[in-house]
Amino acid sequence: MEFLRFDDASFEAALERIVARGEEPPAGVEDVVGEIIARVRQEGDRALFDYTVRFDGLDLSAATVEVSAEELEEALAEIDDDSRAALQLAADRIEAFHRKQKQESWLSTDEPDMLLGQLVRPLDRVGIYVPGGKASYPSSVLMNALPAKVAGVGEIVMVVPMPKGEINPHVLAAARLAGVDRVFKIGGAQAVAALAFGTESVPRVDKITGPGNIYVATAKKQVFGQVDIDMIAGPSEILVINDGSGDPRHVAADLLSQAEHDELAASILVTTDGAFAAAVKEALAEQLTVLPRREIAERSLANYGAIVVAADLDEAITFSNRIAPEHLELAVADPFAVLPSIRHAGAIFMGHHTPEAAGDYLAGPNHTLPTGGTARFFSPLGVDDFVKKSSLISLSREGLQRIGPAVVTLAELEGLAAHGRSVSIRIDK
Amino acid sequence: MEFLRFDDASFEAALERIVARGEEPPAGVEDVVGEIIARVRQEGDRALFDYTVRFDGLDLSAATVEVSAEELEEALAEIDDDSRAALQLAADRIEAFHRKQKQESWLSTDEPDMLLGQLVRPLDRVGIYVPGGKASYPSSVLMNALPAKVAGVGEIVMVVPMPKGEINPHVLAAARLAGVDRVFKIGGAQAVAALAFGTESVPRVDKITGPGNIYVATAKKQVFGQVDIDMIAGPSEILVINDGSGDPRHVAADLLSQAEHDELAASILVTTDGAFAAAVKEALAEQLTVLPRREIAERSLANYGAIVVAADLDEAITFSNRIAPEHLELAVADPFAVLPSIRHAGAIFMGHHTPEAAGDYLAGPNHTLPTGGTARFFSPLGVDDFVKKSSLISLSREGLQRIGPAVVTLAELEGLAAHGRSVSIRIDK
Numbered sequence: 001m002e003f004l005r006f007d008d009a010s011f012e013a014a015l016e017r018i019v020a021r022g023e024e025p026p027a028g029v030e031d032v033v034g035e036i037i038a039r040v041r042q043e044g045d046r047a048l049f050d051y052t053v054r055f056d057g058l059d060l061s062a063a064t065v066e067v068s069a070e071e072l073e074e075a076l077a078e079i080d081d082d083s084r085a086a087l088q089l090a091a092d093r094i095e096a097f098h099r100k101q102k103q104e105s106w107l108s109t110d111e112p113d114m115l116l117g118q119l120v121r122p123l124d125r126v127g128i129y130v131p132g133g134k135a136s137y138p139s140s141v142l143m144n145a146l147p148a149k150v151a152g153v154g155e156i157v158m159v160v161p162m163p164k165g166e167i168n169p170h171v172l173a174a175a176r177l178a179g180v181d182r183v184f185k186i187g188g189a190q191a192v193a194a195l196a197f198g199t200e201s202v203p204r205v206d207k208i209t210g211p212g213n214i215y216v217a218t219a220k221k222q223v224f225g226q227v228d229i230d231m232i233a234g235p236s237e238i239l240v241i242n243d244g245s246g247d248p249r250h251v252a253a254d255l256l257s258q259a260e261h262d263e264l265a266a267s268i269l270v271t272t273d274g275a276f277a278a279a280v281k282e283a284l285a286e287q288l289t290v291l292p293r294r295e296i297a298e299r300s301l302a303n304y305g306a307i308v309v310a311a312d313l314d315e316a317i318t319f320s321n322r323i324a325p326e327h328l329e330l331a332v333a334d335p336f337a338v339l340p341s342i343r344h345a346g347a348i349f350m351g352h353h354t355p356e357a358a359g360d361y362l363a364g365p366n367h368t369l370p371t372g373g374t375a376r377f378f379s380p381l382g383v384d385d386f387v388k389k390s391s392l393i394s395l396s397r398e399g400l401q402r403i404g405p406a407v408v409t410l411a412e413l414e415g416l417a418a419h420g421r422s423v424s425i426r427i428d429k
Numbered sequence: 430m431e432f433l434r435f436d437d438a439s440f441e442a443a444l445e446r447i448v449a450r451g452e453e454p455p456a457g458v459e460d461v462v463g464e465i466i467a468r469v470r471q472e473g474d475r476a477l478f479d480y481t482v483r484f485d486g487l488d489l490s491a492a493t494v495e496v497s498a499e500e501l502e503e504a505l506a507e508i509d510d511d512s513r514a515a516l517q518l519a520a521d522r523i524e525a526f527h528r529k530q531k532q533e534s535w536l537s538t539d540e541p542d543m544l545l546g547q548l549v550r551p552l553d554r555v556g557i558y559v560p561g562g563k564a565s566y567p568s569s570v571l572m573n574a575l576p577a578k579v580a581g582v583g584e585i586v587m588v589v590p591m592p593k594g595e596i597n598p599h600v601l602a603a604a605r606l607a608g609v610d611r612v613f614k615i616g617g618a619q620a621v622a623a624l625a626f627g628t629e630s631v632p633r634v635d636k637i638t639g640p641g642n643i644y645v646a647t648a649k650k651q652v653f654g655q656v657d658i659d660m661i662a663g664p665s666e667i668l669v670i671n672d673g674s675g676d677p678r679h680v681a682a683d684l685l686s687q688a689e690h691d692e693l694a695a696s697i698l699v700t701t702d703g704a705f706a707a708a709v710k711e712a713l714a715e716q717l718t719v720l721p722r723r724e725i726a727e728r729s730l731a732n733y734g735a736i737v738v739a740a741d742l743d744e745a746i747t748f749s750n751r752i753a754p755e756h757l758e759l760a761v762a763d764p765f766a767v768l769p770s771i772r773h774a775g776a777i778f779m780g781h782h783t784p785e786a787a788g789d790y791l792a793g794p795n796h797t798l799p800t801g802g803t804a805r806f807f808s809p810l811g812v813d814d815f816v817k818k819s820s821l822i823s824l825s826r827e828g829l830q831r832i833g834p835a836v837v838t839l840a841e842l843e844g845l846a847a848h849g850r851s852v853s854i855r856i857d858k
Contacts, residue, residue: 124772228806409514413515418686422682422683422686
């Protein structure tokens with residue numbers, strides 16, 4: 001845990017280490033993934049099942065690769081009532097939020113002799129990647145499938161590895177609740193390849209979303225263009241801006257909720273109050289002792305945690321905009337006064353009663369957010385990610401007559417005579 | 430030029446050749462581009478100027494790399510009045526269309542104890558790549574810069590190579606008209622690298638858009654994640670659906686407007702009328718004789734052109750949906766009757782008076798469109814490409830009290846105790 005001031009000699013170096021964490025995939029991953037994709041593309045199911053035996057210790061066939069509708073139903077029935085109710089509440093709230101994101105098709109009649117418009121339509125089929133084993137999170141299923149559902153996607157296909165056949169019933173229950181259409185027991189780069197190119201058993205999709213390890217992330221990047229993918233996700237981070245108001249124990253708890261994710265997670269507090277900073281540090285040490293995932297959180301804090309004391313709120317805000325954090329908590333007395341100055345953040349948590357965890361699960365907005373400073377240009381996963389647009393142009397003869405001469409002028413300017421001719425042949429009558 | 434029916438034995442093979450054209454970059458390009466990017470990232474201006482001498486024969490310095498505001502002004506003054514008026518009309522129409530795409534930020538007050546919302550805000554700075562030499566198109570400047578301008582992007586930076594110092598005044602005039610803020614005389618993978626990482630002279634941007642050769646496209650793909658990029662663009666294509674109505678010479682002119690672009694362009698007609706098909710073929714031969722870019726168009730038609738005779742409109746539409754064309758002309762008597770069945774297309778040109786060229790220049794919609802079947806999941810370039818979103822969550826104490834218990838349940842389910850604790854520490858009072 002670094003304890004820093006902006007004028008420290010070591011400040012830039014410490015910050016650079018945090019920002020650059022986990023940037024490059026380990027050597028060899030690109031090649032391994034490239035080979036897996038090429039084989040699955042060429043051999044289909046055979047390669048897919050082969051890799052699944054090798055990596056997941058699970059022997060599949062065309063008859064067993066898919067989870068049946070009955071199994072999904074059973075999973076939902078089998079989980080305890082509290083879990084089911086919480087998942088249902090989350091699903092309802094996430095769906096309600098995402099409904100507000102829907103864009104409609106439009107047609108403009110501003111001009112008498114032409115119609116211009118934009119069609120907004122759902123993708124035909126999407127694939128959702130859900131990690132297996134310990135990092136197999138039902139919330140991730142909801143956050144990926146529900147925006148696709150709201151968008152009106154024709155078919156939602158989910159892949160989730162089941163190492164040695166191990167099944168997470170909550171993940172299946174979430175799939176059932178979110179309206180996932182088909183679930184396959186596959187994972188890794190081979191599952192991404194199967195979704196991108198299709199195999200005898202797995203249908204080809206138009207877009208692949210969802211988190212995964214470095215092999216999955218690399219595979220998604222490699223098939224990008226063949227299908228669309230969601231953002232390139234790196235390790236997770238939280239930045240808390242504080243003005244000395246609020247309870248240091250709450251802020252410490254929020255930092256730990258990020259730190260427990262994995263050892264590359266970054267938890268940063270920037271506060272204008274040195275005493276608050278010290279109190280958070282103390283609270284962190286105290287709360288760490290009772291955490292089940294203490295070791296992970298400790299290592300994350302040691303490597304990528306920082307408490308920064310700023311001269312004033314402006315300095316803290318400038319710092320935040322430079323980081324462009326995935327999660328930004330405005331743990332200040334008047335968060336709405338600070339909001340206009342915040343330029344980049346995946347999700348913004350306002351005030352002292354909005355811990356990040358509320359957004360991770362069921363406030364409504366998506367928890368798939370741009371990481372590692374990419375909030376400068378990427379957006380939270382949402383309904384827009386599951387639609388595509390088409391432009392619409394309809395000219396009457398009069399419309400073409402009106403704008404045609406300028407088209408011919410520009411076509412000639414660019415040396416594209418046939419472009420001009422396709423207009424002049426129609427209006428030179 | 431293939432003349433095909435769906436039941437031809439050779440149909441699938443012919444189609445496959447068209448669909449697969451230009452899919453893989455030539456061997457070695459990835460490595461060359463990777464090296465250029467690494468050097469520019471590390472050495473900045475020195476590497477940038479070094480590559481510019483080597484590839485463009487242009488010796489630049491920090492003092493000369495940028496086009497001055499006066500030079501932009503002069504370019505606009507120097508071009509002839511017709512060209513200026515046509516560019517201005519195009520700029521006005523493109524801007525008006527894209528204004529309709531703007532999404533607003535929103536805040537939901539559906540619940541008494543929380544605010545949920547989505548901020549939609551422009552990117553800080555974007556880079557627009559404009560090819561140099563013969564393929565240096567002013568229309569491309571307008572189509573890339575104006576959506577960014579409408580989005581409210583803080584600074585629009587343009588790069589355009591000027592081989593041996595050759596400057597296209599229309600490109601500079603278009604930049605001035607579109608409100609481009611800075612123009613740099615650089616191109617190739619080195620320009621993409623400079624925009625992605627910044628150099629002493631070139632500011633780092635958040636997103637890079639615009640067309641380019643295989644080196645530029647490969648460089649964009651390699652820096653994706655460091656910055657955002659627009660779609661991965663391949664060679665251009667047009668598909669015309671016809672029902673025997675209209676003038677075969679018009680359809681031939683439209684096919685040629687695509688074929689003259691480059692040798693990889695694909696021009697496909699699918700018609701239900703064999704006589705119309707024959708007439709188009711004849712018109713193509715006739716019109717080709719007068720085209721300045723005849724050789725390119727001929728080679729494009731020979732390799733990737735096709736006239737397909739369909740049994741009925743349904744068959745033609747199914748074919749079109751399979752191709753997911755960049756440009757789709759509905760050259761039929763009642764295009765609005767066909768429209769609902771069209772599932773994928775970058776832009777749809779309705780009826781007999783809407784040649785693709787009108788959309789290429791100034792109808793209003795963007796001419797940067799998804800190619801090579803990617804209209805299944807990519808969209809035309811637009812205002813959405815130049816904004817990013819942030820989610821907003823603001824809970825009162827009561828709001829957290831209301832949804833908190835379910836958050837704790839889900840956190841426990843996922844084994845993330847610190848997540849649950851960040852909520853329970855606030856509500857267990």
